[in-house]
Amino acid sequence: MALHGLVLPNSLVVLTAARSRPPVIIAGRCSSARFVFSSPSANTKLIVPSSSTNNPYPATDREEEVAGGEDEHELKLLGTWRGPFALRVRLALNFKGLSYEYQEEDLANKSDLLLESNPVNKKVPVLIHNGVPICESLAILEYIDEVYRGTGPCLLPGDPYQRAVARFWAAYIDQNLVAPWWKMFVGKTDKEKHEGTKQTLAAVEKLEVALRECSSGKPFFGGDNVGYIDVVLGGMVAWMQGTEALCGLELLDATKTPLLLAWMERFGGMEPAKAVLPDIDRLVEFAKMKRAQKALI
Ligand SMILES: N[C@@H](CCC(=O)N[C@@H](CS)C(=O)NCC(=O)O)C(=O)O
Structure with missing residues (x-):
């Protein structure tokens, strides 16, 4: 998809999709993101940073390989296993049946990907969709709901x-x-x-x-x-x-x-x-x- 960028002060970039997507405000740029989308099952590929010393969240057998066909819809989520904000995004992705790659963050030693994806707040969650980071959990939920309107249940009511x-x-x-x-x-x-x-x-x-x-x-x-x-x-x-x-x-x-x-x-x-x-x-x-x-x- 073609994206048009408008550079704002503080390195904020507003990207608008050439097609029907609403403007997506992103901070910074992502080069190393990879995403996988497949429907209808919710499967997660779990990535845990090797530097993480306080991560008690094992790569469980509930979250194994990404199933289904890979296409251009690549989603990656940066989060922590316990944070209510990242959890709500993971819940939304699962209830909508979207597959995504998950990267567990060590908040005491944040990844470069997190810092470059959310340089303003440096917080999780960040959803990276085809290389474009979206920050703030509520904004992410709305984004998922709009972009994947035809997939799984709608989160927000039509009225x-x-x-x-x-x-x-x-x-x-x-x-x-x-x-x-x-x-x-x-x-x-x-x-x-x-x-x-x-x-x-x-x-x-x-x-x-x-x-x-x-x-x-x-x-x-x-x-x-x-x-x-x-x-x-x-x-x-x-x-x-x-x-x-x-x-x-x-x-x-x-x-x-x-x-x-x-x-x-x-x-x-x-x-x-x-x-x-x-x-x-x-x-x-x-x-x-x-x-x-x-x-x-
Ligand atoms: N309003 C934000 C809150 C996100 C947030 O507070 N995330 C915490 C983890 S639960 C975080 O990343 N903290 C790292 C820090 O403050 O440096 C949202 O809804 O996404």
């Missing part, structure tokens, strides 16, 4: 109002659940931890209402199928399940949040989710170790 609602709750999850959860877990003072706990509990109660309204009695936020909010919140499932062990409180409760509790079990039990969601015990052990070291997770 503009419902789409706005889904984006609202995705932003809500980032601001009011992920960030406060983090404060509850690694807060520097008891006051900060207490504040994080209060905000996290308030957020799950609001999300219970959101699930009731968005699902209209169906199994998922997206209705009959997993949708945008499901994968966004899905990235937090293992962390939510590990909350008691990590923070000393049960996050979801059969009385206050029965729908979310059932959703979490239903979602976590689905094959595309099981393939990427971290083992809770391993996650808890790793998170405790990192908290003790006050290191990046």
